[in-house]
Amino acid sequence: MSSNQFELAKKEYEQWGINVEAAFAQLKNIPISVHCWQGDDVAGFEVNKSELSGGIDVTGNYPGKATSPEELRQDLEKALSLIPGKHRINLHAIYAETDGEAVERDQLEPKHFEKWVEWAKKHNLGLDFNPTLFSHEKAADGLTLSHPDPNIRQYWIDHCIASRKIGEYFGRELGTPCLTNIWIPDGYKDTPSDRLTPRKRLKESLDQIFSVTIDETYNLDAVESKLFGIGSESFVVGSHEFYLSYALKNNKLCLLDTGHYHPTEMVSNKLSAMLLFNEKLALHVSRPVRWDSDHVVTLDDELKEIALEIVRNGATEKVMIGLDFFDGSINRVAAWTIGTRNMIKALLFAMLMPNDHLRELQESGNYTRRLALLEEFKTYPFGAIWNEYCEQMNVPVKEQWLNDVEQYEKEVLLNRK
Template structure:
């Protein structure tokens, strides 16, 4: 681990080298620090929530592994998140699912959730200077076993419509209380394991349900609505009602945000190329940074080529004010605090690497038709001393630089997580 003096020396050398290609590292660090990343709460307890903590996950999702130390209460979950924020620099939000309300031991239907069930989260967010995002929970419920917003039974559809309406009001409450717009994102697990006959009517019912949910207009200063697609889920391998094409059309027509999840597409399909296309037709989008592995999604985010490509597409066009960035993965096979820290740090590292590009110079090279120089420069810049800039950024924010954060996590595991059963 470098000491602070060495970190500063290394940064000054890096600053000089980047300065020669027209990049002001001091300025890019200021910009980097303002980009908000929404940290999902469900990594901390394997997507169990507090509605029925012993309930098994259903609805096309699964958390695997049994690493000790998962959060058993909202207080423990908030404590764990506070530890994460000591390990990651920059501004943040926390992303909540509806099952993370605090219901005081009372059985509360999801169609009955209210802002008061999330009051403790709001007060905590104020103390921590965080924003909050929200998601209705349309899985792991008896009425979600077959379908939700696309169900042929109107009574079941109406139950989930009421749940989503209540969720939007909670998002509005978050935005009003915290002064930061809440993104309320709808994802449903509706679909079929094998080949369906009727692909049209479930989507028609879904559209009608969404229209009813969105009927009440909410000030976008408080709440922003988003819709999220998925190519498949466990038990939904052949057909999902909420496809990319469906939600793309819905978002464009109804001016909602479109959620692009990096783990929700075919293994050979990437979302980095979708970002500059959809933002020609939408004012804003929601990005879920995740990692697909073969036919699975939601692995811990690593600093791979696709993450860097996603960040490049956001930064090269100054889309950081139009793209709401959140992370979305759940891994119960490793230390959950470490998983969070790895994912958030890598997401911000990717944004920093994109900011360190001399974008205008590269664009000029491309427009001139000098594709030889374009390729050569892109490759040479990969070896510039970005690590020294990152370590400096962490250091000035009193965040552990390099791998020093890992020992802090290990100590927290020994002192806190190991005591949880």
């Protein structure tokens, strides 16, 4: 792109006291945790695979899905080469590598993820982790940590403890704390006759999981809520109120998935309230369509507003940003690239707003000028600034990355069995 375009655009922002180069310097140090499960439709590599369950579904049959750890890592490398910045990879427990041995989830150990750690070291990536409490015979009725059967509960408790130890291993080996996040599908399809007892069991299970001491230098614990899902339309045990309360009381991170709320609820509106009471928060950024459908993240108004809340409140080091979507109807490498680049675009857009001036206008009651400026900045030459950032970070500009993906599809993805 023309450097002249960038210089002209830069001057427009500079007239508002916005330092574009300082924004670049800040942005490149914000890691996005890229979820591995987009690459294989949340299948994982267990020897005895169970059908995808737990209110989760992936639609589409686009060719080239990763069917091995090597293919998945290869695809991730391709996507990361098209995304500016240095980022993280988020794993689920079902992505363990057990050399053909059937290993129960409550018996997983760090050794089953050694190849992931070796790969992360090679590429200077951090790793995050999630126990997998779905797609399993012991979760077939949609209940895990809140199950009435104490033996089933204990199985999942032990799995979560094992997962926290794996997260600690990641953090120790890679020199950056692993975020280990617990999400469960537990709930009821129809109206429950007792909401308290399942929640009491969930609380007791979590207490048992977190009673095992894990070094917080290497592992950070998070809990993730949900409003409803397939098979739990009427009641979810781990609601927002439950996990928000549990996290605050027990000094854990509360993770907000942008697809896990009512369509009229905005996660962007929750961040400022929660930042007053939480040292850190975690996000799984998705794009719900009518409900929790986990579409590829686009540069929509809510994504921009989330980024604005993070940036203008000085929370770029307080909010741990991860992604969570899965679409099998399009090229999966492209899905990662589109979604992650959009998250980074939103952060840059937020950094290029006159946030201090807008705050002053609000405090002084000048709402006319506040609204006018918010609207005018929507058509400022943001694209020229984004293109320059991509050039400086040595990744393709504009839609040029799509040529790389299409070539990769032709040479690699379409040749997979």
